[in-house]
Amino acid sequence: MANTSTPDSSRRSERSRRAIFDAALALVGEVGYDKLTIEGIASRAGVGKQTIYRWWPSKAAVLLDAFTATVDDYDAKGLPDTGDLAADLKFVLRATADEFNDPAFQAPYRALAAAGANDEELSRTFVARLSEPGTRLYVDRLRAAQETGEVAADIDVRIAAEMLLSPFSQRWLMRTGELTYDFVDTLVDQVLRGLRPRG
Numbered sequence: 001m002a003n004t005s006t007p008d009s010s011r012r013s014e015r016s017r018r019a020i021f022d023a024a025l026a027l028v029g030e031v032g033y034d035k036l037t038i039e040g041i042a043s044r045a046g047v048g049k050q051t052i053y054r055w056w057p058s059k060a061a062v063l064l065d066a067f068t069a070t071v072d073d074y075d076a077k078g079l080p081d082t083g084d085l086a087a088d089l090k091f092v093l094r095a096t097a098d099e100f101n102d103p104a105f106q107a108p109y110r111a112l113a114a115a116g117a118n119d120e121e122l123s124r125t126f127v128a129r130l131s132e133p134g135t136r137l138y139v140d141r142l143r144a145a146q147e148t149g150e151v152a153a154d155i156d157v158r159i160a161a162e163m164l165l166s167p168f169s170q171r172w173l174m175r176t177g178e179l180t181y182d183f184v185d186t187l188v189d190q191v192l193r194g195l196r197p198r199g
Helices: 009-031 038-045 049-055 059-070 085-100 103-117 120-147 157-174 181-195
Strands: none
Touching: 009 038, 009 049, 009 059, 009 103, 038 049, 038 059, 059 103, 059 120, 085 103, 085 120, 085 157, 085 181, 103 120, 120 157, 157 181
């Protein structure tokens, strides 16, 4: 008996969406953001460009969705809390350094950062969807350390989180140095030296 069931359009749409994401991420690594086009993404993905325009207004929007879909979410429980703040921060920042040193991660992230410098809306979306959730996890971990006495009570934990993350990002974005485990460990040690209770 012939199968007369209606094709599942949601599954077809998801396949197309996945193909578009894969194409966008591959192409930005091959040709760079400036030469990335909707037409090129559509051709690589095997879809019509109108399919892309139906879901996204621009190549930046496609790339942002593609990139955020591939970035692993942090565990819902947040950063590790073993009772040793320094060890926990080094563990997470070392893993982050590995991620940032991965060419597959670098190309889209750098492209979005560069595009965001000239596109306020894209920059705000990028921060809201990628940067801010990660920063909040550091804030939460530092606040927990503050409650156990590892961090001084008068420390602004939001600024403390930025003291950890900003030098890391600056070094990577501006290529002022390598993201090594030694760098990460030194960064954590020096920041925590200023955060610990006095006396």
